[in-house]
Amino acid sequence: MAILDVQHIEKSFGATKVLKDINFSLPEGQVLAIIGSSGSGKTTLLRCLNFLETPDKGSISVRGETLFDAGDPATQRESEIRRKRLHFGLVFQNFNLFPQYTALENVTLARELMAKGEKTGESLEDIRAEGRDLLTQMGLQDRMGNYPHQLSGGQQQRVAIARALVRDPAVLLADEPTGNLDLDATREVLALLSRLHQEGRTVLLITHDPGVAACALRQIRVAHGKVLAPA
Numbered sequence: 001m002a003i004l005d006v007q008h009i010e011k012s013f014g015a016t017k018v019l020k021d022i023n024f025s026l027p028e029g030q031v032l033a034i035i036g037s038s039g040s041g042k043t044t045l046l047r048c049l050n051f052l053e054t055p056d057k058g059s060i061s062v063r064g065e066t067l068f069d070a071g072d073p074a075t076q077r078e079s080e081i082r083r084k085r086l087h088f089g090l091v092f093q094n095f096n097l098f099p100q101y102t103a104l105e106n107v108t109l110a111r112e113l114m115a116k117g118e119k120t121g122e123s124l125e126d127i128r129a130e131g132r133d134l135l136t137q138m139g140l141q142d143r144m145g146n147y148p149h150q151l152s153g154g155q156q157q158r159v160a161i162a163r164a165l166v167r168d169p170a171v172l173l174a175d176e177p178t179g180n181l182d183l184d185a186t187r188e189v190l191a192l193l194s195r196l197h198q199e200g201r202t203v204l205l206i207t208h209d210p211g212v213a214a215c216a217l218r219q220i221r222v223a224h225g226k227v228l229a230p231a
Contacts, residue, residue: 003028003202004063004171009058018044022058026171031203032182032195035210043207046173049204050090051081059108061085062170082114089164093176095156096146097163103155104144107131107163127166134162138191151228158192165196172196174205 002025011019026032036042047053049060051068054076060068069075097106108131113231115122135144138158148156157177164172175194178186196201201212 002026003063005059005061006049006205007059007061009045009048009055009060011041011048011053012057017160018049019055026202028170028202029197034204036206036208042208042210043175044051044062044153046090046171046175046204046206049171050175051084051086060220064095065189066117071175086167087170089167089169091157091177093171093179095148095160095180096155097159098125101150102145102147103135103140103151103159104128104131106148106159107134107166110163111166120157129163131166134165135159138162151180152185154188157181157189158165161189161192165201171202171204174203176207177205178207 003077005027006022009019009022010017010077019150024046033040044053045146048055055068058068059066059070066072066075067087096149098109101109106175108127111122111131112124115127132141132144133177135141138161140155140158140162143151143155151159157180161172162175174200176192178189181189193203193205
Protein backbone atom coordinates (compact mmCIF):
# COMPACT_ATOMS: atom_id res chain seq x y z
CA MET A 1 0.00 0.00 0.00
CA ALA A 2 1.21 3.50 -0.81
CA ILE A 3 1.95 5.70 2.17
CA LEU A 4 0.69 8.68 0.14
CA ASP A 5 -1.95 8.50 -2.57
CA VAL A 6 -2.94 11.64 -4.52
CA GLN A 7 -5.83 11.37 -6.98
CA HIS A 8 -7.16 13.95 -9.47
CA ILE A 9 -6.02 17.01 -7.52
CA GLU A 10 -6.94 20.32 -9.13
CA LYS A 11 -6.50 23.87 -7.87
CA SER A 12 -7.35 27.23 -9.44
CA PHE A 13 -6.83 30.80 -8.32
CA GLY A 14 -9.51 32.81 -10.05
CA ALA A 15 -9.40 32.00 -13.76
CA THR A 16 -5.87 30.54 -13.49
CA LYS A 17 -5.76 26.76 -13.21
CA VAL A 18 -2.54 25.93 -11.36
CA LEU A 19 -2.98 22.18 -10.81
CA LYS A 20 -4.80 19.98 -13.31
CA ASP A 21 -5.58 16.33 -12.61
CA ILE A 22 -2.47 15.51 -10.53
CA ASN A 23 -2.16 11.81 -9.72
CA PHE A 24 0.61 9.82 -8.04
CA SER A 25 1.28 7.26 -5.34
CA LEU A 26 4.36 7.21 -3.13
CA PRO A 27 5.36 3.91 -1.48
CA GLU A 28 6.73 4.05 2.06
CA GLY A 29 10.47 4.56 2.29
CA GLN A 30 10.86 5.86 -1.25
CA VAL A 31 11.64 9.27 -2.70
CA LEU A 32 9.73 11.15 -5.38
CA ALA A 33 11.22 14.17 -7.16
CA ILE A 34 8.77 16.49 -8.90
CA ILE A 35 10.42 18.77 -11.44
CA GLY A 36 8.89 21.89 -12.91
CA SER A 37 9.71 25.44 -13.85
CA SER A 38 8.89 28.39 -11.62
CA GLY A 39 5.16 29.00 -11.66
CA SER A 40 4.29 25.44 -12.68
CA GLY A 41 2.39 24.74 -9.44
CA LYS A 42 4.94 22.72 -7.47
CA THR A 43 4.64 24.77 -4.29
CA THR A 44 0.86 24.91 -4.61
CA LEU A 45 0.83 21.11 -4.69
CA LEU A 46 2.85 20.90 -1.45
CA ARG A 47 0.60 23.52 0.16
CA CYS A 48 -2.42 21.39 -0.78
CA LEU A 49 -0.78 18.30 0.72
CA ASN A 50 -0.06 20.21 3.93
CA PHE A 51 -3.56 21.77 3.93
CA LEU A 52 -2.29 25.31 3.61
CA GLU A 53 -4.46 25.40 0.48
CA THR A 54 -7.71 23.55 -0.21
CA PRO A 55 -7.87 21.64 -3.51
CA ASP A 56 -10.89 22.28 -5.72
CA LYS A 57 -11.10 18.62 -6.74
CA GLY A 58 -9.52 15.30 -5.89
CA SER A 59 -8.47 13.33 -2.84
CA ILE A 60 -5.44 12.85 -0.57
CA SER A 61 -4.88 9.69 1.46
CA VAL A 62 -2.13 8.63 3.88
CA ARG A 63 -1.72 4.96 4.82
CA GLY A 64 -5.18 4.25 3.43
CA GLU A 65 -6.90 6.99 5.45
CA THR A 66 -8.66 9.62 3.34
CA LEU A 67 -7.51 12.97 4.69
CA PHE A 68 -9.23 15.04 2.03
CA ASP A 69 -11.95 14.37 -0.53
CA ALA A 70 -13.38 17.33 -2.41
CA GLY A 71 -16.69 15.48 -2.66
CA ASP A 72 -16.95 14.77 1.08
CA PRO A 73 -17.51 17.82 3.33
CA ALA A 74 -16.72 15.71 6.42
CA THR A 75 -13.06 15.58 5.34
CA GLN A 76 -12.86 19.38 5.06
CA ARG A 77 -13.59 20.44 8.64
CA GLU A 78 -11.30 23.20 9.88
CA SER A 79 -11.11 21.48 13.27
CA GLU A 80 -9.34 18.51 11.67
CA ILE A 81 -6.67 20.41 9.74
CA ARG A 82 -4.07 20.47 12.52
CA ARG A 83 -4.35 16.72 13.02
CA LYS A 84 -4.03 16.09 9.28
CA ARG A 85 -0.89 18.23 9.06
CA LEU A 86 0.82 15.89 11.52
CA HIS A 87 1.17 13.41 8.66
CA PHE A 88 3.52 15.80 6.83
CA GLY A 89 6.69 17.66 7.67
CA LEU A 90 7.24 20.68 5.42
CA VAL A 91 10.68 22.13 4.67
CA PHE A 92 10.52 25.57 3.06
CA GLN A 93 12.97 27.05 0.58
CA ASN A 94 13.36 30.20 2.71
CA PHE A 95 13.97 28.32 6.01
CA ASN A 96 11.16 30.28 7.78
CA LEU A 97 12.92 30.15 11.14
CA PHE A 98 11.86 32.48 13.93
CA PRO A 99 14.75 34.94 14.38
CA GLN A 100 14.02 35.50 18.08
CA TYR A 101 14.36 31.82 18.97
CA THR A 102 17.40 29.55 19.18
CA ALA A 103 17.89 26.56 16.90
CA LEU A 104 16.52 24.24 19.58
CA GLU A 105 13.53 26.49 20.27
CA ASN A 106 12.74 26.66 16.55
CA VAL A 107 12.68 22.87 16.41
CA THR A 108 10.49 22.29 19.48
CA LEU A 109 8.24 25.37 19.61
CA ALA A 110 5.23 24.05 17.66
CA ARG A 111 5.24 20.74 19.51
CA GLU A 112 5.56 22.49 22.88
CA LEU A 113 2.60 24.74 22.08
CA MET A 114 0.55 21.72 21.04
CA ALA A 115 1.44 19.87 24.24
CA LYS A 116 0.34 22.87 26.33
CA GLY A 117 -2.82 23.65 24.39
CA GLU A 118 -4.10 20.14 23.74
CA LYS A 119 -2.69 18.44 26.85
CA THR A 120 -1.10 15.62 24.85
CA GLY A 121 0.64 14.23 27.93
CA GLU A 122 4.11 14.98 26.59
CA SER A 123 6.45 16.73 28.98
CA LEU A 124 8.36 19.76 27.77
CA GLU A 125 11.63 18.10 28.78
CA ASP A 126 10.84 15.04 26.65
CA ILE A 127 10.07 17.28 23.68
CA ARG A 128 13.29 19.26 24.17
CA ALA A 129 15.29 16.05 24.55
CA GLU A 130 13.96 14.85 21.22
CA GLY A 131 14.77 18.25 19.70
CA ARG A 132 18.34 17.98 20.96
CA ASP A 133 18.59 14.48 19.53
CA LEU A 134 17.35 15.62 16.12
CA LEU A 135 19.79 18.53 16.02
CA THR A 136 22.57 16.15 16.95
CA GLN A 137 21.54 13.93 14.04
CA MET A 138 21.75 17.03 11.84
CA GLY A 139 25.33 17.62 13.02
CA LEU A 140 24.32 20.73 14.97
CA GLN A 141 25.00 19.55 18.52
CA ASP A 142 27.20 22.61 19.11
CA ARG A 143 24.73 25.07 17.55
CA MET A 144 21.58 24.39 19.57
CA GLY A 145 21.78 27.70 21.42
CA ASN A 146 22.55 29.75 18.31
CA TYR A 147 20.03 32.10 16.72
CA PRO A 148 19.30 31.89 12.97
CA HIS A 149 21.49 34.90 12.15
CA GLN A 150 24.42 33.07 13.75
CA LEU A 151 24.02 30.07 11.43
CA SER A 152 25.04 29.53 7.81
CA GLY A 153 22.39 28.88 5.18
CA GLY A 154 23.10 25.17 5.22
CA GLN A 155 22.87 25.07 9.02
CA GLN A 156 19.58 26.98 8.96
CA GLN A 157 18.12 24.50 6.49
CA ARG A 158 19.25 21.60 8.69
CA VAL A 159 17.40 23.24 11.61
CA ALA A 160 14.35 23.53 9.35
CA ILE A 161 14.60 19.83 8.47
CA ALA A 162 14.87 18.91 12.17
CA ARG A 163 11.78 21.04 12.86
CA ALA A 164 9.89 19.20 10.10
CA LEU A 165 10.84 15.83 11.63
CA VAL A 166 10.09 16.58 15.28
CA ARG A 167 6.55 15.18 15.02
CA ASP A 168 7.72 12.07 13.12
CA PRO A 169 5.68 12.72 9.97
CA ALA A 170 4.73 10.02 7.47
CA VAL A 171 6.13 12.06 4.58
CA LEU A 172 8.82 14.75 4.50
CA LEU A 173 7.86 17.46 1.99
CA ALA A 174 10.82 19.49 0.71
CA ASP A 175 9.99 22.67 -1.22
CA GLU A 176 13.11 23.65 -3.21
CA PRO A 177 15.24 22.84 -0.12
CA THR A 178 18.48 23.90 -1.83
CA GLY A 179 17.09 26.93 -3.66
CA ASN A 180 18.77 29.48 -1.37
CA LEU A 181 22.02 27.59 -0.80
CA ASP A 182 25.47 27.73 -2.34
CA LEU A 183 27.02 24.64 -3.93
CA ASP A 184 28.68 23.32 -0.77
CA ALA A 185 25.52 23.77 1.32
CA THR A 186 23.44 22.18 -1.46
CA ARG A 187 25.63 19.08 -1.34
CA GLU A 188 25.38 19.06 2.44
CA VAL A 189 21.57 19.17 2.43
CA LEU A 190 21.25 16.59 -0.35
CA ALA A 191 23.57 14.28 1.59
CA LEU A 192 21.36 14.75 4.65
CA LEU A 193 18.22 13.92 2.67
CA SER A 194 20.06 10.87 1.37
CA ARG A 195 20.83 9.71 4.89
CA LEU A 196 17.25 10.30 6.05
CA HIS A 197 15.99 8.23 3.16
CA GLN A 198 18.43 5.42 3.91
CA GLU A 199 17.07 5.46 7.46
CA GLY A 200 13.59 4.78 6.07
CA ARG A 201 12.12 8.26 5.62
CA THR A 202 9.68 8.87 2.78
CA VAL A 203 10.55 12.06 0.90
CA LEU A 204 8.70 14.18 -1.64
CA LEU A 205 11.11 16.71 -3.16
CA ILE A 206 10.17 19.49 -5.56
CA THR A 207 12.68 21.47 -7.56
CA HIS A 208 12.99 23.52 -10.75
CA ASP A 209 16.47 22.08 -11.32
CA PRO A 210 16.67 18.62 -12.93
CA GLY A 211 20.31 18.48 -11.80
CA VAL A 212 19.27 18.72 -8.14
CA ALA A 213 16.66 16.00 -8.61
CA ALA A 214 19.16 13.76 -10.41
CA CYS A 215 21.77 14.39 -7.72
CA ALA A 216 19.24 13.65 -4.97
CA LEU A 217 18.14 10.43 -6.59
CA ARG A 218 21.73 9.40 -7.31
CA GLN A 219 22.91 10.17 -3.78
CA ILE A 220 19.93 8.37 -2.32
CA ARG A 221 20.81 5.43 -4.59
CA VAL A 222 17.17 4.80 -5.30
CA ALA A 223 16.67 2.20 -7.93
CA HIS A 224 13.00 2.60 -6.97
CA GLY A 225 13.09 6.39 -7.07
CA LYS A 226 10.85 8.22 -9.50
CA VAL A 227 10.98 11.51 -11.34
CA LEU A 228 7.59 12.99 -12.16
CA ALA A 229 7.42 15.90 -14.60
CA PRO A 230 4.12 17.79 -14.24
CA ALA A 231 2.21 18.43 -17.43
